[in-house]
Amino acid sequence: MKSFRHRLLTTILIWIGVLLAGLLIVIGQLFPIYAETHNTAEVWLMLFFVFVVAMIFSAIIGYRIIQVQALPVENVTQTALELAKGNYRARAFEYSNVGTVELSSTINILARNLQEITAIREMEQERLKTLIENMGSALIMIDRQGGITLVNRSFMQEFQLAAEDIDGKFYKEIRIPYELERFIEQVFMTETAARNQLEFKQGIHSKHIDVYGAPVLGEHEQWLGIVIVSHDITELKRLEQIRKDFVANVSHELRTPVTSIKGFTETLLEGAYKDPATAFSFLEIIEKESNRLEMLIKDLLELSKVEQAGFRVDAVPTNMKNLIERVGEMVERRLEEKNIQLKLQLEPVIVQGDPNRLVQVMMNLLVNAISYSTSRTAITVRLYQQDGEAVIEVEDQGIGIEASEIGRLFERFYRVDRARSRNSGGTGLGLSIVKHLIEAHHGNVKVESEVGVGTTFTIHLPLAS
Structure with a gap:
C-alpha cells in the first residue's frame, strides 16, 4: 500500500x-x-x-x-x-x-x-462439541505421541478425573484402570480397531465397561492417533447375574419341595402307608412341602404382577395406624412362638395408599423381622409424619446385615441367612415385593443395619390430600 x-x-x-x-x-x-x-x-x-x-x-x-x-x-x-x-x-x-x-x-x-462459511463451521463445531460432551459413552482421543487431545464429560465422571488431571498430560500419567491402559496400548501397538469388555475395581465395587478403540486416520491414510469409546455396562452385568441367580434359585426352590414330596410319596407307596404313625408323619411333611410350594408359586405370580409395566395400586385415604395394629394382630401367633415382643409407637397418620397392598407390605416386613430375630427380643414399629410424608420404621434386634449385602437385599431370592430362611418357610421374595409395592405408591424404602445389633427398614409414603 x-x-x-x-x-x-x-x-x-x-x-x-x-x-x-x-x-x-x-x-x-x-x-x-x-x-x-x-x-x-x-x-x-x-x-x-x-x-x-x-x-x-x-x-x-x-x-x-x-x-x-x-x-x-x-x-x-x-x-x-x-x-x-x-x-x-x-x-x-x-x-x-x-x-x-x-x-x-x-x-x-x-x-x-x-x-x-465461518458461521457454518462454528455452528457445526458447536454441534459436534455438544454431541461429544453429552453422549452417554466416555470418549478420549490420544495423539501419536500418547498425549491427550480430547476427553468428554462422561469420561471424566466415569473415571473420577478433573480438568487439571488431563490438561497437557499423556494417557499413562492420568489415573485410569490398569486394564484400560493395557487396552489402549494394544490399539497403539496394532494400529487396528479392537473391542473388549473390561472388569476392574473402583473402590469396593466392581465395574464393567464395554470399550472400543480405533486408529484415527487423516488425509492419505496418515495415522494421527487413536480414539477410545467406553460404555458402562455394570448395571447390565448386574441384571444378567440377577437373571441367572433367579433361574438357579427358582430351580432350587422348586426342586427341594418336589423332591421331598416325591420321596415320601414313593416311600408310602412301597408299604410305609401300612404303619399309621409313619404314614401320618409322612403326610404331614408332604402337606408342609405342598404349602411351601404353593406359597412359592403364589409369591412368584405376585412378584410378576407388581413388576409389570403399568402396574398401579388403588390408592385411597388409609388410616395407617389402624392398619398396622391389624397386621400386628395377624402375626401375634408367630411372635408368641418365638417369645418376641412387638412395640407399637404409632401416631394418627392418613396415607394415600391401597389398604390391601399396604397390609401385604407390613406383613412381609414383620414376618421378615420375626424370621431373623432371636427369642426374647423386641420388634418396634414407629409411625409419624416428617417433611410432608408418612414415615414407617420397622426395627428388629436380629442378626443384622453386612454393609456389602444391603445393596442386594431387595433382589429376588436373596437371603442373608439361607438356612434360617428356609427353615422358617420363607421364599426369598417378600422384600422384593415390598420394594415394588412401595414404589408403586410413589414412596421409597431404605435399610440401615448393624451386624449383631439389628436392622431398621424405613418407608416413606405420601400423605392423603
Missing part, C-alpha cells in the same frame, strides 16, 4: 516538475519583453505569484488524484489485511470510481462468503 502511494506521489511530483519546467521556459521567453516595460521588482513579484499559483493548482490536482486513485486501493488493501487476520466482518468502501468499484465489490463478496 505504501509503495503504491509512493509511486503515485512520485508520478505527481514528476508531473508538477514538468509543469513548472514548462512554465519557466515560457516565462524565460516572455521575461525580456516584459522587463523592457516594467522594473525588476515587479517582474520578480509577478514570477513569485505565478509560481505560487502553479504550486497550489498542482497540489489540488495531486490531492484529487490521490483521493480518486490511492484511497480506494488503500481501503481495499486494509480490508484484505483484516480478512487475512480472520476478521470476516470487515468491508471495503464501494467508491463510485469505475476503476476500483469492481475490486471493492469483489472484496466485499469474498468477505461475506468467508463470514458465512
